[in-house]
Amino acid sequence: MRYNGLELKIALPIRQQPDDVWQQLLAIAEKGSPATKEKFLEAIAELRDDLDVQAIEAAFNRGDIAAVVDAIPWDDLKDALHAMESSLDEVRTKAFDVSVGTVEPYLDPAQLAIHLGEGATLSVSFHHVSKDVQDAIARNTGARITAVTDETRAAVKQMIARAYDEGEHPRSLIPKLKQTIGLTTRQEAAVARYRASIDDGTRPAERVDRMVVRYQKKVLTGRADLIARTETMQAMNDGQRASWWTLVERGLLDVNGFEREWIAIVPTDGRTCLICESLDGERAPIGGEFPGGYLGAPAHPDCRCTEKIVPVEEKSRAGSGSLVTGLELALQMDRLLTALRAAV
Numbered sequence: 001m002r003y004n005g006l007e008l009k010i011a012l013p014i015r016q017q018p019d020d021v022w023q024q025l026l027a028i029a030e031k032g033s034p035a036t037k038e039k040f041l042e043a044i045a046e047l048r049d050d051l052d053v054q055a056i057e058a059a060f061n062r063g064d065i066a067a068v069v070d071a072i073p074w075d076d077l078k079d080a081l082h083a084m085e086s087s088l089d090e091v092r093t094k095a096f097d098v099s100v101g102t103v104e105p106y107l108d109p110a111q112l113a114i115h116l117g118e119g120a121t122l123s124v125s126f127h128h129v130s131k132d133v134q135d136a137i138a139r140n141t142g143a144r145i146t147a148v149t150d151e152t153r154a155a156v157k158q159m160i161a162r163a164y165d166e167g168e169h170p171r172s173l174i175p176k177l178k179q180t181i182g183l184t185t186r187q188e189a190a191v192a193r194y195r196a197s198i199d200d201g202t203r204p205a206e207r208v209d210r211m212v213v214r215y216q217k218k219v220l221t222g223r224a225d226l227i228a229r230t231e232t233m234q235a236m237n238d239g240q241r242a243s244w245w246t247l248v249e250r251g252l253l254d255v256n257g258f259e260r261e262w263i264a265i266v267p268t269d270g271r272t273c274l275i276c277e278s279l280d281g282e283r284a285p286i287g288g289e290f291p292g293g294y295l296g297a298p299a300h301p302d303c304r305c306t307e308k309i310v311p312v313e314e315k316s317r318a319g320s321g322s323l324v325t326g327l328e329l330a331l332q333m334d335r336l337l338t339a340l341r342a343a344v
């Protein structure tokens with residue numbers, strides 16, 4: 001894969017920040033990443049164990065590739081992937097807490113007094129997030145899990161079709177099928193090319209198989225890493241946004257007085273992300289879009305960006321006066337991840 005764990009530790013914002021909140025937020029996402037990765041790999045392992053070998057072989061013998069693919073219990077994979085939610089919930093909750101602390105100085109003292117009584121301390125937790133926003137997070141998560149499942153399914157279909165064309169024996173199909181489960185179509189094709197490149201008659205078949213299995217494992221681990229990093233960055237940013245939206249809904253944060261600012265963070269290896277570099281420092285209403293139609297960080301798989309809340313600058317203050325309801329925020333969240341769905 002393109003990245004390794006080390007690079008996560010040397011990621012920097014492309015401009016100096018006056019505070020270290022982004023560091024705290026990134027640390028929260030990074031800490032949740034290994035558990036998320038593990039849950040993904042467990043989900044794949046479970047599906048590999050649950051195959052109905054007889055049904056698959058029978059369908060393959062009939063030449064019914066669609067039936068082979070349909071014999072795999074994909075809904076079980078979706079269910080297993082939902083297990084990633086426990087670690088992601090933790091990330092959201094922690095980011096929420098950090099974010100509420102950051103925003104506290106900006107909260108309206110008069111509103112605080114009304115809501116909490118004189119001298120009361122602010123205690124808003126992720127459990128206070130409105131149902132609309134919670135539902136939107138759940139729907140987005142569901143959509144991403146469906147996308148991961150669909151891509152996995154497409155890779156298996158591609159592999160079966162290739163095996164059929166090549167006259168694969170049903171008995172050797174099953175182990176190859178198991179190894180394919182979890183890969184993307186692009187990765188499946190890469191594995192096939194790798195096999196073709198080493199299977200040149202100079203090595204015994206068992207050795208070729210072993211080398212391919214090793215390669216596949218590496219590729220699968222890479223996908224698990226990418227999904228874990230993207231999901232935890234998403235959860236971190238969702239948790240942070242949920243805190244702002246919750247405070248707005250409760251009348252504590254003035255949606256007209258504050259807006260979001262994009263903080264682009266790129267690893268210091270020269271591999272800069274053009275999308276995010278151009279978004280750095282751009283601003284958006286709390287419930288609105290950044291220039292270019294971006295609804296918020298992350299902007300793409302493996303995006304490491306985050307956002308922060310800032311006072312609206314006088315010049316941009318005019319025109320951003322609409323009241324944002326929980327439902328509108330939820331609808332924004334629904335749209336937030338469309339770009340991520342196809343890519344992992």
Ligand SMILES: [Zn+2]
Nearest residue numbers: 276303304305
């Ligand atoms: Zn980014």
